[in-house]
Amino acid sequence: xxxxxxxxxxxxxxxxxxxxxxxxxxxxxxxxxxxxxxxxxxxxxxxxxxxxxxxxxxxxxxxxxxxxxxxxxxxxxxxxxxxxxxxxxxxxxxxxxxxxxxxxxxxxxxxxxxxxxxxxxxxxxxxxxxxxxxxxxxxxxxxxxxxxxxxxxxxxxxxxxxxxxxxxxxxxxxxxxxxxxxxxxxxxxxxxxxxxxxxxxxxxxxxxxxxxxxxxxxxxxxxxxxxxxxxxxxxxxxxxxxxxxxxxxxxxxxxxxxxxxxxxxxxxxxxxxxxxxxxxxxxxxxxxxxxxxxxxxxxxxxxxxxxxxxxxxxxxxxxxxxxxxxxxxxxxxxxxxxxxxxxxx
Amino acid sequence: xxxxxxxxxxxxxxxxxxxxxxxxxxxxxxxxxxxxxxxxxxxxxxxxxxxxxxxxxxxxxxxxxxxxxxxxxxxxxxxxxxxxxxxxxxxxxxxxxxxxxxxxxxxxxxxxxxxxxxxxxxxxxxxxxxxxxxxxxxxxxxxxxxxxxxxxxxxxxxxxxxxxxxxxxxxxxxxxxxxxxxxxxxxxxxxxxxxxxxxxxxxxxxxxxxxxxxxxxxxxxxxxxxxxxxxxxxxxxxxxxxxxxxxxxxxxxxxxxxxxxxxxxxxxxxxxxxxxxxxxxxxxxxxxxxxxxxxxxxxxxxxxxxxxxxxxxxxxxxxxxxxxxxxxxxxxxxxxxxxxxxxxx
DNA sequence: TTGTAGGCGTTATCAA
DNA sequence: TTGATAACGCCTACAA
Numbered sequence: 001x002x003x004x005x006x007x008x009x010x011x012x013x014x015x016x017x018x019x020x021x022x023x024x025x026x027x028x029x030x031x032x033x034x035x036x037x038x039x040x041x042x043x044x045x046x047x048x049x050x051x052x053x054x055x056x057x058x059x060x061x062x063x064x065x066x067x068x069x070x071x072x073x074x075x076x077x078x079x080x081x082x083x084x085x086x087x088x089x090x091x092x093x094x095x096x097x098x099x100x101x102x103x104x105x106x107x108x109x110x111x112x113x114x115x116x117x118x119x120x121x122x123x124x125x126x127x128x129x130x131x132x133x134x135x136x137x138x139x140x141x142x143x144x145x146x147x148x149x150x151x152x153x154x155x156x157x158x159x160x161x162x163x164x165x166x167x168x169x170x171x172x173x174x175x176x177x178x179x180x181x182x183x184x185x186x187x188x189x190x191x192x193x194x195x196x197x198x199x200x201x202x203x204x205x206x207x208x209x210x211x212x213x214x215x216x217x218x219x220x221x222x223x224x225x226x227x228x229x230x231x232x233x234x235x236x237x238x239x240x241x242x243x244x245x246x247x248x249x250x251x252x253x254x255x256x257x258x259x260x261x262x263x264x265x266x267x268x269x270x271x272x273x274x275x276x277x278x279x280x281x282x283x284x285x286x287x288x289x290x291x292x293x294x295x296x297x298x299x300x301x302x303x304x305x306x307x308x309x310x311x312x313x314x315x316x317x318x319x320x321x322x323x324x325x326x327x328x329x330x331x332x333x334x335x336x337x338x339x340x341x342x343x344x345x
Numbered sequence: 346x347x348x349x350x351x352x353x354x355x356x357x358x359x360x361x362x363x364x365x366x367x368x369x370x371x372x373x374x375x376x377x378x379x380x381x382x383x384x385x386x387x388x389x390x391x392x393x394x395x396x397x398x399x400x401x402x403x404x405x406x407x408x409x410x411x412x413x414x415x416x417x418x419x420x421x422x423x424x425x426x427x428x429x430x431x432x433x434x435x436x437x438x439x440x441x442x443x444x445x446x447x448x449x450x451x452x453x454x455x456x457x458x459x460x461x462x463x464x465x466x467x468x469x470x471x472x473x474x475x476x477x478x479x480x481x482x483x484x485x486x487x488x489x490x491x492x493x494x495x496x497x498x499x500x501x502x503x504x505x506x507x508x509x510x511x512x513x514x515x516x517x518x519x520x521x522x523x524x525x526x527x528x529x530x531x532x533x534x535x536x537x538x539x540x541x542x543x544x545x546x547x548x549x550x551x552x553x554x555x556x557x558x559x560x561x562x563x564x565x566x567x568x569x570x571x572x573x574x575x576x577x578x579x580x581x582x583x584x585x586x587x588x589x590x591x592x593x594x595x596x597x598x599x600x601x602x603x604x605x606x607x608x609x610x611x612x613x614x615x616x617x618x619x620x621x622x623x624x625x626x627x628x629x630x631x632x633x634x635x636x637x638x639x640x641x642x643x644x645x646x647x648x649x650x651x652x653x654x655x656x657x658x659x660x661x662x663x664x665x666x667x668x669x670x671x672x673x674x675x676x677x678x679x680x681x682x683x684x685x686x687x688x689x690x
Numbered sequence: 691t692t693g694t695a696g697g698c699g700t701t702a703t704c705a706a
Numbered sequence: 707t708t709g710a711t712a713a714c715g716c717c718t719a720c721a722a
Contacts, residue, residue, distance in 0.1 A: 004715060015693045020717070028691050050437045051399035052715030055698050058396075092395050092666070094347075168688065175684040185530050215684075321437075332688040335680035339520040339560075343513065343677040349699060360709045365701070373707050397699030400714045 003044040011044075012037050023048075050321070054093070061095040063087075063315050064122035066113060066138075067152070068130055069101040073285045075260040075304065076128075079152060082308025083126070090316050097312060098122065104197075107131045114138045118145075124315040125149040129156050132203075148318065152311045153304075154204055155328075162318065165310045165329040167302040169204045172333050173211025173258060176279045179298045179335065180254045181215070181225070183277040188253025189226045193246065195261040197234045208258035208281070228252075234261075244268050252276055262299070266290035283336055283344055291341050301334035301344060348389040356389075357382050368393075395666060399438070406440040408432075408660050409467035411458060411483075412497070413475055414446040418630045420605040420649065421473075424497060427653025428471070435661050442657060443467065449542075452476045459483045463490075469660040470494040474501050477548075493663065497656045498649075499549055500673075507663065510655045510674040512647040514549045517678050518556025518603060521624050524643045524680065525599045526560070526570070528622040533598025534571045538591065540606040542579045553603035553626070573597075579606075589613050597621055607644070611635035628681055628689055636686050646679035646689060 070076035087097035103109040110131040129135040139159040148162040155164040254277040262280025290296040317323040366372045415421035432442035448454040455476040474480035484504040493507040500509040599622040607625025635641040662668040
């Protein structure tokens with residue numbers, strides 16, 4: 001049994017109200033009585049009963065999530081699953097989730113949705129800062145309104161975010177390089193193929209490629225492999241054909257696709273029966289079948305569902321239980337392959 | 346705002362007491378009124394307010410954990426860390442953890458601790474069923490006393506456990522085989538070395554080895570590798586010397602140690618500057634340094650801290666929030682290597 | 691500056 | 707078979 005305000009009051013020979021005033025530092029209390037109460041509080045290690053507290057406050061919180069729009073099977077479906085799951089688990093605590101989806105290819109859309117979000121006056125905001133400049137403006141606004149916000153997937157260093165949940169992209173690329181290197185037995189040519197579905201500069205992609213190259217730069221020159229880099233924009237017509245052409249002509253032993261779109265390469269490898277080792281990112285549905293069949297050799301996962309779950313859970317912790325929240329949360333780089341695929345699904 | 350009993354009562358034109366009787370299925374309620382109330386309950390999707398519930402019940406729960414004794418840095422330290430962490434997070438809900446440690450090498454000790462545990466009359470029990478026969482007796486007792494219990498690390502199929510949290514050992518072995526296979530470039534001799542610190546038959550170890558062998562049996566005969574199996578008992582004097590002898594004489598290209606004791610092999614490989622690829626299990630402290638230096642090429646992790654956390658959290662869910670609990674929880678087989686080590690620590 | 695009372699939603703008890 | 711009510715611990719508003 002924990003100590004209650006009642007007991008504290010009795011011990012200090014004052015009323016409940018006075019103890020309450022001391023605990024919450026509100027209103028006038030004589031210095032003498034205040035000190036006396038503080039001492040007892042300290043001694044007894046008073047902790048408020050969260051049930052009673054939750055019951056009387058009965059506050060309802062809304063967390064707004066500003067994340068990219070997606071089709072079924074896309075990467076951004078996964079963080080949403082995690083967010084939903086957390087929201088459901090914590091629904092009994094009167095904390096709920098509201099989505100504001102934006103089109104990744106359209107910065108104006110992000111801007112517009114930011115405004116709608118702000119008008120809804122949420123108690124916390126989860127942001128996927130895919131459109132950097134516009135996000136920066138939003139963060140300033142939120143800061144001014146004293147609304148706490150978190151980043152998911154990637155972060156903007158210069159802002160006062162409450163927490164970040166994501167992965168280390170540079171290291172992800174390095175790891176991919178190691179895996180490819182072991183697959184091609186340290187000989188042969190390697191291709192890095194970026195397949196983007198938006199024309200924007202993408203920090204995550206860039207960092208993964210840097211990490212990938214870094215790994216090979218660090219190797220002895222004897223073990224070095226030839227590496228060629230390609231970039232495919234899915235908004236260009238015939239991108240599919242171009243991709244096929246590259247894969248068929250370059251005589252590569254391994255390919256790295258630094259994004260979830262690796263399934264496109266897998267499809268071509270399967271159709272054309274090429275003997276190319278393949279490493280990519282993210283455990284999305286479209287990749288899973290190719291991992292199961294062994295065409296994609298390894299995928300590096302970043303636990304997107306957990307990212308979503310944690311992002312929401314952090315607000316529960318912060319707003320409701322009053323716990324401290326870890327600011328930077330780097331999730332593990334999971335190596336997923338045929339043999340352990342099942343346990344990651 | 347969620348629906349309350351009050352509202353339900355008003356809608357059904359009955360009193361709070363009657364609604365309460367229906368919800369908890371206690372006491373006499375006319376069939377007609379009962380059906381009416383059930384219908385409204387259904388329609389409104391009534392969920393009890395956990396704060397009010399917690400406040401009035403003000404129950405205190407104790408979860409007993411019966412797990413092996415350990416020294417700092419041993420495997421069993423890790424599940425304990427997770428258990429402690431969960432217990433701390435949930436302490437405000439009046440649920441606490443009590444340990445009953447036993448000596449893995451001594452079935453009598455397990456038996457004795459079981460009795461002490463039962464006498465403490467816990468509200469839930471977490472068991473590491475390392476000593477099978479004795480555990481079976483305990484489970485029957487708990488069943489009879491209607492005390493729910495969970496397994497951690499491995500389970501006993503034939504009992505009525507509430508939940509199990511662990512990994513798939515067979516698949517773990519298979520995965521290890523795949524990694525070794527890629528490391529030795531599909532040629533060379535492979536050793537499986539079991540290093541046990543107790544003389545008992547160990548199900549987990551056995552299953553891993555089966556999985557490992559299975560992987561190679563499935564390969565084309567052209568790719569098959571020669572595999573030799575050894576078993577070292579740490580209770581025998583000179584086991585260290587024997588191990589060294591094996592490693593030096595067999596001209597192996599790869600070694601698999603199906604347990605957390607892989608660091609012993611790593612030490613010898615480092616000291617004797619052998620060129621042997623090495624795969625083992627578990628991210629314990631003694632292994633971490635060898636992963637960081639690349640002497641252990643891969644370790645397969647089973648998230649022991651999370652196992653501990655989940656085991657405790659499941660009791661919180663079950664006893665306090667009344668949620669349903671997933672019965673079998675297989676955690677992912679994490680592949681850990683130099684490049685992603687940091688994010689698993 | 692301090693004390694008191696009412697209420698949050700649920701449970702349990704007692705009276706009708 | 708049903709209804710009314712006190713209690714859990716905390717917070718807030720108002721009275722003293």
